[in-house]
Amino acid sequence: MLRDRFTTMMKESMKAGDKRRLATVRMIQAALKDRDIEARGQGKEQLTDDDILALLQKMVKSRQESLGIYEKAAREDLAAQEREEIVIITEFLPQQLGEDEMKAAIAAAITETGATAMKDMGKVVAALKAKFTGQMDFAKASAMVKAALNG
Numbered sequence: 001m002l003r004d005r006f007t008t009m010m011k012e013s014m015k016a017g018d019k020r021r022l023a024t025v026r027m028i029q030a031a032l033k034d035r036d037i038e039a040r041g042q043g044k045e046q047l048t049d050d051d052i053l054a055l056l057q058k059m060v061k062s063r064q065e066s067l068g069i070y071e072k073a074a075r076e077d078l079a080a081q082e083r084e085e086i087v088i089i090t091e092f093l094p095q096q097l098g099e100d101e102m103k104a105a106i107a108a109a110i111t112e113t114g115a116t117a118m119k120d121m122g123k124v125v126a127a128l129k130a131k132f133t134g135q136m137d138f139a140k141a142s143a144m145v146k147a148a149l150n151g
Contacts, residue, residue: 002052002092003032009091020081024088031055053093053134060089097136105132106144118149 006029013022035055036046047055063082070079097105109127113120124145129138 002049005092006032020084021088024085027085028056028059028089028092031059050133056089056093057134057137060086060093063089094134097132102136102141102144105136106141106148110145110148115149118146121145121149124149 006025010022010025010029013019013025032047032052032055035051039045039047063086067079067082067086070076070082105128106124109115109124109131113123113127115121115124121142125138125142128136128141128145132141
Protein backbone atom coordinates (compact mmCIF):
# COMPACT_ATOMS: atom_id res chain seq x y z
CA MET A 1 0.00 0.00 0.00
CA LEU A 2 1.23 3.50 -0.80
CA ARG A 3 0.74 4.75 2.76
CA ASP A 4 3.26 2.18 3.98
CA ARG A 5 5.74 3.27 1.31
CA PHE A 6 5.43 6.89 2.51
CA THR A 7 6.16 5.88 6.09
CA THR A 8 9.11 3.72 5.05
CA MET A 9 10.51 6.48 2.84
CA MET A 10 10.16 8.99 5.67
CA LYS A 11 12.07 6.74 8.10
CA GLU A 12 14.81 6.09 5.54
CA SER A 13 15.12 9.81 4.82
CA MET A 14 15.44 10.60 8.52
CA LYS A 15 18.19 7.99 8.95
CA ALA A 16 20.04 9.21 5.85
CA GLY A 17 19.68 12.88 6.78
CA ASP A 18 18.05 13.65 3.41
CA LYS A 19 16.16 16.81 4.33
CA ARG A 20 14.61 17.46 0.89
CA ARG A 21 13.21 13.93 0.60
CA LEU A 22 11.97 14.03 4.21
CA ALA A 23 10.23 17.37 3.70
CA THR A 24 8.63 16.19 0.45
CA VAL A 25 7.32 12.95 1.96
CA ARG A 26 5.96 14.88 4.95
CA MET A 27 4.24 17.26 2.52
CA ILE A 28 2.67 14.28 0.73
CA GLN A 29 1.48 12.83 4.03
CA ALA A 30 0.01 16.18 5.09
CA ALA A 31 -1.91 16.48 1.83
CA LEU A 32 -3.10 12.90 2.25
CA LYS A 33 -4.26 13.58 5.80
CA ASP A 34 -6.16 16.68 4.61
CA ARG A 35 -7.91 14.61 1.95
CA ASP A 36 -8.73 11.85 4.48
CA ILE A 37 -10.28 14.41 6.83
CA GLU A 38 -12.26 15.90 3.95
CA ALA A 39 -13.51 12.43 2.92
CA ARG A 40 -14.45 11.58 6.49
CA GLY A 41 -16.48 14.79 6.68
CA GLN A 42 -18.40 13.60 3.62
CA GLY A 43 -19.02 10.18 5.20
CA LYS A 44 -16.54 8.35 2.97
CA GLU A 45 -13.74 5.94 3.84
CA GLN A 46 -10.08 6.94 3.68
CA LEU A 47 -8.57 7.36 0.24
CA THR A 48 -7.80 4.35 -1.92
CA ASP A 49 -4.48 3.86 -3.71
CA ASP A 50 -6.07 5.17 -6.93
CA ASP A 51 -7.17 8.33 -5.11
CA ILE A 52 -3.66 8.72 -3.72
CA LEU A 53 -2.15 8.32 -7.21
CA ALA A 54 -4.49 11.04 -8.50
CA LEU A 55 -3.39 13.29 -5.61
CA LEU A 56 0.27 12.65 -6.42
CA GLN A 57 -0.35 13.50 -10.08
CA LYS A 58 -1.94 16.80 -9.05
CA MET A 59 1.04 17.54 -6.83
CA VAL A 60 3.45 16.90 -9.71
CA LYS A 61 1.39 19.05 -12.07
CA SER A 62 1.33 21.88 -9.53
CA ARG A 63 5.10 21.72 -9.15
CA GLN A 64 5.59 21.71 -12.92
CA GLU A 65 3.53 24.89 -13.19
CA SER A 66 5.53 26.49 -10.37
CA LEU A 67 8.76 25.38 -12.02
CA GLY A 68 7.80 27.21 -15.21
CA ILE A 69 7.03 30.38 -13.25
CA TYR A 70 10.31 30.21 -11.31
CA GLU A 71 12.33 29.63 -14.48
CA LYS A 72 10.73 32.66 -16.16
CA ALA A 73 11.48 34.76 -13.07
CA ALA A 74 15.12 33.51 -13.05
CA ARG A 75 14.71 32.02 -9.55
CA GLU A 76 16.97 29.02 -10.04
CA ASP A 77 17.04 28.23 -6.31
CA LEU A 78 13.27 27.76 -6.19
CA ALA A 79 13.22 26.02 -9.59
CA ALA A 80 15.80 23.49 -8.35
CA GLN A 81 13.67 22.77 -5.29
CA GLU A 82 10.60 22.15 -7.47
CA ARG A 83 12.60 19.81 -9.74
CA GLU A 84 13.78 17.80 -6.73
CA GLU A 85 10.23 17.52 -5.37
CA ILE A 86 8.92 16.38 -8.76
CA VAL A 87 11.53 13.60 -8.88
CA ILE A 88 10.69 12.45 -5.35
CA ILE A 89 6.92 12.47 -5.90
CA THR A 90 7.17 10.62 -9.22
CA GLU A 91 9.04 7.79 -7.45
CA PHE A 92 5.66 6.80 -6.00
CA LEU A 93 3.83 6.90 -9.33
CA PRO A 94 3.65 3.89 -11.65
CA GLN A 95 5.48 3.98 -14.97
CA GLN A 96 3.80 6.47 -17.31
CA LEU A 97 2.38 5.19 -20.57
CA GLY A 98 4.19 6.16 -23.74
CA GLU A 99 2.53 7.92 -26.68
CA ASP A 100 1.77 4.69 -28.57
CA GLU A 101 0.47 2.97 -25.43
CA MET A 102 -1.82 5.94 -24.75
CA LYS A 103 -3.20 5.80 -28.30
CA ALA A 104 -3.87 2.07 -27.94
CA ALA A 105 -5.55 2.56 -24.55
CA ILE A 106 -7.71 5.37 -25.95
CA ALA A 107 -8.72 3.28 -28.96
CA ALA A 108 -9.64 0.39 -26.65
CA ALA A 109 -11.65 2.69 -24.37
CA ILE A 110 -13.53 4.16 -27.35
CA THR A 111 -14.40 0.65 -28.55
CA GLU A 112 -15.32 -0.48 -25.03
CA THR A 113 -17.66 2.43 -24.37
CA GLY A 114 -19.11 2.45 -27.89
CA ALA A 115 -18.25 6.14 -28.24
CA THR A 116 -18.97 7.65 -31.64
CA ALA A 117 -19.17 11.41 -31.09
CA MET A 118 -17.90 14.21 -28.86
CA LYS A 119 -20.87 13.79 -26.54
CA ASP A 120 -19.35 10.43 -25.51
CA MET A 121 -15.99 11.95 -24.53
CA GLY A 122 -16.83 11.91 -20.81
CA LYS A 123 -17.51 8.16 -20.88
CA VAL A 124 -14.21 7.47 -22.61
CA VAL A 125 -12.17 9.61 -20.20
CA ALA A 126 -13.95 8.02 -17.22
CA ALA A 127 -13.07 4.56 -18.55
CA LEU A 128 -9.44 5.62 -18.95
CA LYS A 129 -9.32 7.04 -15.42
CA ALA A 130 -10.73 3.82 -14.03
CA LYS A 131 -7.95 1.77 -15.62
CA PHE A 132 -4.95 4.09 -15.88
CA THR A 133 -4.98 6.37 -12.83
CA GLY A 134 -1.43 7.48 -12.19
CA GLN A 135 -0.19 6.12 -15.51
CA MET A 136 -1.19 8.88 -17.92
CA ASP A 137 -1.59 12.63 -18.09
CA PHE A 138 -5.34 13.03 -18.46
CA ALA A 139 -5.11 16.54 -19.89
CA LYS A 140 -3.07 15.12 -22.75
CA ALA A 141 -5.32 12.04 -22.93
CA SER A 142 -8.44 14.24 -23.17
CA ALA A 143 -6.96 16.09 -26.13
CA MET A 144 -6.15 12.76 -27.79
CA VAL A 145 -9.66 11.42 -27.14
CA LYS A 146 -11.13 14.60 -28.61
CA ALA A 147 -8.97 14.23 -31.72
CA ALA A 148 -9.91 10.54 -32.06
CA LEU A 149 -13.64 11.25 -31.77
CA ASN A 150 -13.45 14.16 -34.20
CA GLY A 151 -11.19 12.32 -36.63
